[in-house]
Amino acid sequence: MAVLNEEQTMLRDMAREWADNESPVTAFRNMRNAAPAEGYDSAAWSEIGQMGWGGIVVPEAYGGSDFGYLSLGLVVEQLGRNLAASPLASVGPAATAIAMGSSDAAKNDWLGKIATGDAVATLAIDEGPVHDPATIATAVADGKLSGTKEFVAEGDSADLFVVAAADGLYLVAGDEGVTRHSRTMADARSHAQIVFDHAPATRLGGTDLTQKIVDRATAVLAAEMLGMAEQAFAVTNDYLKTRVQFGQPLSTFQALQHRMAKQFTELELMRSVVEAALEAIDAGRSDIDQAVSLAKAVGGETLKLVSREMVQLHGGIGMTDEYDAGLYLKRAAVLEAMWGNAAYHRERFARLNDY
Numbered sequence: 001m002a003v004l005n006e007e008q009t010m011l012r013d014m015a016r017e018w019a020d021n022e023s024p025v026t027a028f029r030n031m032r033n034a035a036p037a038e039g040y041d042s043a044a045w046s047e048i049g050q051m052g053w054g055g056i057v058v059p060e061a062y063g064g065s066d067f068g069y070l071s072l073g074l075v076v077e078q079l080g081r082n083l084a085a086s087p088l089a090s091v092g093p094a095a096t097a098i099a100m101g102s103s104d105a106a107k108n109d110w111l112g113k114i115a116t117g118d119a120v121a122t123l124a125i126d127e128g129p130v131h132d133p134a135t136i137a138t139a140v141a142d143g144k145l146s147g148t149k150e151f152v153a154e155g156d157s158a159d160l161f162v163v164a165a166a167d168g169l170y171l172v173a174g175d176e177g178v179t180r181h182s183r184t185m186a187d188a189r190s191h192a193q194i195v196f197d198h199a200p201a202t203r204l205g206g207t208d209l210t211q212k213i214v215d216r217a218t219a220v221l222a223a224e225m226l227g228m229a230e231q232a233f234a235v236t237n238d239y240l241k242t243r244v245q246f247g248q249p250l251s252t253f254q255a256l257q258h259r260m261a262k263q264f265t266e267l268e269l270m271r272s273v274v275e276a277a278l279e280a281i282d283a284g285r286s287d288i289d290q291a292v293s294l295a296k297a298v299g300g301e302t303l304k305l306v307s308r309e310m311v312q313l314h315g316g317i318g319m320t321d322e323y324d325a326g327l328y329l330k331r332a333a334v335l336e337a338m339w340g341n342a343a344y345h346r347e348r349f350a351r352l353n354d355y
Contacts (some may be wrong), residue, residue: 001197040189049117062111073223080227093217094121128286145201155192
């Protein structure tokens with residue numbers, strides 16, 4: 001496990017308290033039922049902006065706190081515990097793309113707004129149902145970008161898109177030359193097809209920057225998955241302790257104890273690799289790509305295990321909407337596919353190590 005400093009501990013505890021009090025799973029249910037166009041509660045996002053979480057990875061010179069990716073991961077993990085619908089996991093990597101990019105104008109125009117939550121930025125990378133950065137067809141000519149991006153998280157309302165083209169990464173405002181087509185997904189969150197038709201674009205960097213940003217987005221996503229897995233396990237464990245069958249709590253049955261023990265050990269491994277990936281980013285290590293792929297592969301498999309066990313060990317009621325088990329299962333299925341599933345990252349990890 002990562003050793004947290006005082007500021008990180010305070011940030012994690014603050015995020016946990018806010019998520020439990022202001023954004024529990026019931027808040028997600030209310031958002032889902034209200035179905036706002038943004039795909040999240042704009043009032044809750046405004047609070048997040050006021051707390052400065054949108055600027056965790058934004059440099060101090062542009063109004064952020066520059067706390068790093070481990071700190072961002074700690075916050076996203078706590079939000080993930082309660083399925084809090086927030087664009088934070090998309091905003092952080094998009095802000096980093098601008099900060100690492102070559103456009104000073106983009107930094108001056110956008111980073112301050114992102115840090116305060118006044119602007120939502122997201123990544124528009126993939127062009128098909130399967131993550132494959134090697135097949136990007138989006139192109140730029142005379143400063144105008146054209147192409148189609150599928151399943152863009154927060155794409156329904158984002159003010160700004162960080163877009164992957166064949167020759168690198170570009171910044172596109174969400175107005176001129178941008179058409180959005182909302183996609184209904186199992187997790188009831190914002191996912192949209194974005195069509196860029198000669199949209200004015202600002203170049204941020206080459207394909208090397210694209211991969212760096214995708215790795216950061218993947219690591220933050222793994223942190224959300226960690227929070228979900230931890231909470232799914234905790235809810236299931238509490239249920240087994242209170243549900244009585246054949247005159248005794250389900251937790252006394254050895255077969256169920258073995259299943260929970262397996263989940264616990266997998267969760268410990270997941271936390272280790274996810275925090276290691278976030279620390280690798282903050283340290284600027286040369287093996288960030290390997291650490292991220294390991295985190296996503298282990299995280300995807302672990303969350304799948306824990307979310308499915310959550311449904312199964314709740315029995316028939318686990319299949320009903322009244323209980324939260326199905327909500328975790330649905331979100332888990334979407335997150336597993338984002339930025340490459342476990343099979344993709346196992347293959348990538350092997351390739352990076354010349355296996």
